[in-house]
Amino acid sequence: MEKILAVAALALFLCRPAVATTARELRELRGSAFKAYQGKDWPAFFEAQKRVVQAARIPRELYQLACAAALAGDKSAALRALEDFADQDTFLDAANDGDLASLRGEPRYEKALRRIAYSRAARGTTPTAAELPRADLDAATGAVKARHDSPAKGALADLRVFDGAAYASDGFGGGVYRVTSKGFEKLSDDFASPQTPAMHGGELLVPDYTLGLAVLDLGTRKVRWLEAPKGFPLTGIDGTALAGDDLYIVQNGLDPVRVVKLTLDRRNRIVKAALVQKGGDLPDPTHAVIHDGALWFIARSGWQGFGKNGFQPGPPPLLKRVPLR
Secondary structure (H helix, E strand, O other), rough: OOHHHHHHHHHHHHHOOOOOOOHHHHHHHHHHHHHHOOOOOOHHHHHHHHHHHHOOOOOOHHHHHHHHHHHOOOOOHHHHHHHHHOOOOOOOOOHHHEEEEEEEEHHHHHHHHHHHHHOOOOOOOOOOOEEEOOOOOOOOOOOOOOOOOOOOOOOOOEEEEOOEEEEEOOOOOOEEEEEEEEEEEEOOOOOOOOOOOOOEEEEEEEEOOOOOEEEOOOOOOOOOOOOOOOOOOOOOEEEEEOOOOOOOOOOOOOOOOEEEEEEEEOOOOOEEEEEEEEOOOOOOOOEEEEEEOOOEEEEEEOOOHEOEEOOOOOOOOEEEEOOOO
């Protein structure tokens, strides 16, 4: 009876949306789970990982929960968590993971493995507009109009302009800033690795590579995290583009990579999700814009060419153009 109650409690736990958290809080929770794992304290690892999933219900953490439960000897809970991970339509090599060895031979485990393996199947296609030569793309004159030095050490690598102000994300430091002629204004530092933002209904949509997709209220500065639709994880986003109520996201942090269309309501809740393309000719997709009635984004951007020996050039990047319907 106690076993049944424990599994039921875990099922209810997994069905709850993750609570909002900051990057600092998540790091602390992950640190506790990792410490227990290193010490091979499997019951403590299981309990700590449940707290991580409550804070960030994202694919990798769901998978880690399955591993934690299996190591702790709770097969029912491990199978439930692995099935929940399989629902995410993303791949991790569960078949060769020794942490899940105790599940081998279980029919539910084998079925979950088949679903996880199937997630790697390519789906959808996107037209290629052009191959881009590997050359510097400079502005017309190269003249510096203004310079605004970052108030924090980090990497302001993603920026977008709305209503005369630039919104910049610090992918290393976790801050999101508004930049005007007066300089930098910090809007939030609750993120782990914020990427290119979008603006919808007067609120800033901030994709976090690690945590998912958040809504930043520009008036109150409060951050709330959006619940991912089933089968559409919101981590690994490295490009956004908004067309009306449709937010297109480019995800190169999932296996396989993908481009997805999310439809938002007036309160910036996701009411519909649709796959544009997954896998196929989309290595290293990044960035996205809406222009001339189409979604444009880069594929084969070259990130996979960076290694220990520096950059090894591969095939030229692709510029994709998807007409909006």
